[in-house]
Amino acid sequence: MTPDAPTHLSEEEIINLVASLAGGAGGDLAVGIGDDCAVLGGAQSGLVVTTDLLVQGVHFELELMSPADVGHRSMAANLSDLAAMGANPAYGFLSLGLPAHPQAAFVSQLVGSMVSQGRTYGLKLAGGDTVKSPQVVINLCLLGAMGNLEPLLRSGGRLGDAVCVTGLLGGSGAGLAWLRAGRDPHDPDAADAVAAHCRPVPRLEAGRALAESGRVHAMMDLSDGLASDLPRLARASGLGALLEAERVPVAPAAAVVAEALQGDALGWALAGGEDFELMFTCDPQDVALLTDLVMEEAAGLAVTQVGRLTQGPGVNLKKQGKEEPITYMGYDHFRESAP
Amino acid sequence: MTPDAPTHLSEEEIINLVASLAGGAGGDLAVGIGDDCAVLGGAQSGLVVTTDLLVQGVHFELELMSPADVGHRSMAANLSDLAAMGANPAYGFLSLGLPAHPQAAFVSQLVGSMVSQGRTYGLKLAGGDTVKSPQVVINLCLLGAMGNLEPLLRSGGRLGDAVCVTGLLGGSGAGLAWLRAGRDPHDPDAADAVAAHCRPVPRLEAGRALAESGRVHAMMDLSDGLASDLPRLARASGLGALLEAERVPVAPAAAVVAEALQGDALGWALAGGEDFELMFTCDPQDVALLTDLVMEEAAGLAVTQVGRLTQGPGVNLKKQGKEEPITYMGYDHFRESAP
16 A cells, blocks of 8 residues: 555445456356346356345444344345346355354344245355454355346346336335434334335345346346436446436335434435335336236336436436436445445 | 343354254255355256455454455465365455545455456456445355366265375464564565465365365365364264374474474464365375375475374374374364454
């Protein structure tokens, strides 16, 4: 490290730096760093891989959530990356950092919750590592199988595509705000928001059905929020986008919490992150068909068109008739204001 | 977590608990938790997977090592797990936790060192995750390909097998002791020991050649030291073992450092860990043949027989004519005395 003029990097800059060191896709790697999953090629063709690192105090707080909730969210976040490709979960690898004097009940609840959720979707925990760490650290690396389908990438969007999302947005952000405000997690008014935060449901059936439909052009999961994830998809597709605020399916639970805490439900829906819903693009005339498909295959899950892909440049947010460049509201771990 | 009578777990107990929750091998998983790598089955047959979590202050100290050294060691430790199966490295996934204000030079050196070492052995860094963390956290998850070979497991040892190791032992432990004592890392007397600690060489050529020979019964890498790794191999094979102290190939560098620091070179060789040499078992009459094979395929790397597999129970250490049950000297992250 040079003592003079050190360069501080943003999260995106670190990812770009690592990607440039790694050298991009090619050879036996169909898709490398930058999508929800890497897509392997050659003898491993049809395999997709994702990994997520979660650190106590950064990604979760044990004061606010049970060990089982933490396990559930960690697994859901990773399964959601597989869903975003249209993959079927196959194998999981868990690295666990634990402070001194780990307790059996804590490990049982944390890991048991991961294992049982994974099993629901056909995932087998196949290996891992356990080490000491000053705080709880969880790394999951999941392998998914595409079978005979092509994975859905962020880069496949086409000019004029409808931009759609599954489910409701903002629930997770509202639930986290509720917990951080020290409110009763069992309050029935906030129960849906708290559940959205602590027990998100990865959209694996929807992701698989959308991949099988052959009508989806681009897909990713909403882990940081529409306001930063849509620009990522648009950029990967070489396009811009228009997002219509009035169309965003804000979770009623977020509205209830917003009223109680004087919070911003639309803000949570756009930038709260961690809703783990799917965002995809398709020909506008296929929206109805795909809506019906998801409703049927994913137990009544809704699909809502929230905007469309444009020539750009950039992504605009249309709100109360006014169209403005979207402010980057997503989560950058290395911004000054990040928690 | 119950407030009364909490159960503190050792590292081995945590691994056993996670393994019991995960449910063991079967179906599309040939080998699950407990070997150096998981061995996948079904459509992913021939793939092996390993993952390792390293935490600053527990596994490495940035005061003692350069970022490039840390990157090298992290990658080497994981590559060594692939070597232990006889696999060829294929894909790597890096999760990186970094404190606030990450610097470009630090990330470049750390990741660049991983990438270039991986590339030497055919590994492609294909994905990852970057997050904020109070200290540097590194998780690598590597996929290796067996091609048409069967992976070498810890459990294949047979009664009467010779127990052999590659290379020299104790160098890494001596190097770490040297650095921790605040001695000059560039002192020529300690250079080999410091290099053994900071720049271990994963034994991929040797591992592959041993797997190809068809004569090796069991194999694993020495990450915690003979004193704890041999008991693991013996137990996995349902046997005991006899380890002969006088046969252990103690690194000359460890002897030099031991003299300077009044340390114990044999102790480092048995329990210092992180030498990342291979330990394997074979029919005693094949030792010479395999020694020649490794020397030829792995640029002069030595093979030494250090003991044999016995009926047991347990593992005995023979030293100065006396045979005694081996003390468990390996590294348990959750022992009271662990760093």
